[in-house]
Amino acid sequence: MATREEKIKIASGFLKAAPPGEINDVFNDVRALVGDDDLLDGGILGALEEYNTEELAVIVSKHGQIDGDRFLDPKSNQTFKLDHFRQIASDPEPHTVDEEIEDLRKVIEKDAEAYVADRYAEGVLAVYGSKGLITIAIVHNKYSPSNFWNGRWRSVWTLDTATSEVKGALKCKVHYYEDGNVQLETSKDVEDKLSKNSSDPHTAISKALMDLIAAAELKYQTALNESYHDLAESTFNGLRRALPYTRTKLDWNKILTYRIGAELAAK
Template structure:
């Protein structure tokens, strides 16, 4: 029989692998498996914290308009996160994903003007490409980090999906590194998950009299080009999988070209032959 520590470890792995929009369902399931709420609450907090920060969970924050992103790039403490647009820090209950205790935060004045410029251009980009998405632009220690997340949940149609991308600009070298991730769960009469990612490493080419404007426009142009290229490649892959890969994996229909109804097996010739034997 598994020890308590082993059960907690297994439950944590389930939580960290939870599909988009289904963390509460997975949590309730593993709560039943472990069976001890006190041990469960004490043992999986780290897993929930990792899930929220890696998946860029979005939460409502008192006094702040719109959603805020929970990201390790804005993590002040294990349960406190920065909302860079308002320079506020909020406390997060990782279990319930509820924000509270909003406080002021001191910003890095050295790159704050550049951060604000990039933030405005990022918001315009989001409005054009991700109407229901959420973004956050962080700035510290000479580095600008853009976090983008777009969730699309359709449980009535048995699918949920999440797009995430993280872009980091080293302001001293103009080097940009990006990580693009897409996760989709489809579970009608089955359980299919797709998780894919791509890394980007490029250098900005700036052309403008205003340095901040030049950097921001070059950065958002790079992001737009890279994300469109990746999304186009994903669409082509989906088409290929639907037309060829999944067809190759799917069990072929019988020669009658219709599914076998096992409740009516005796009406088929094979049923008569089996009954005769």
């Protein structure tokens, strides 16, 4: 029989691997399997926190994590406490901004909001600024359980204002589960640099950053679409067996008359 620690580890693994939009379903299934609410309450909080911050749930990310269970909403300059079990925010408090970078952060935030509204129908974002770094976190969820699929796009971009270096992490996760269970999880890292010009105003820096992000995300999304096409046209076809083990083609109109076991034995 599994020990307490083993049960927590297994349950945490299931939760952290939950597909987009299905964390509550996975939690309920894990709860039924474990059969011990006290064990779950005391052991999986860390897994839920990791899931929320990595999946950018309601733009709760490690980039805005202030201390423990408190997170920053950079648009309102307030921190809040998050209940990771119920995903409920509470106890708002004012937050002191980094004045040296706040003006640039606001300009980038405005341009990033326009970018997301133009390209992601249901996308949301947060723009953080601290210690010389501007970080943009974008997430777009698309849930269609009636059609047996859910998906999530995430991208995090960080600009070092001192060096003009830009780093991006793009991630896509899709779950399709009609008459089966197929998951896609893919990622790409990007490193680039804005044209260095210390006299550039904030608007020029922001525009250059948005242009870089738009080009990189379009390139990655195009590559994904091409990969899907290749899978359908070549890879999956290659997996199909040209003939069954009997080495003869099946007449599907007579399928009920075949005695597969006897045919195999004869071979």
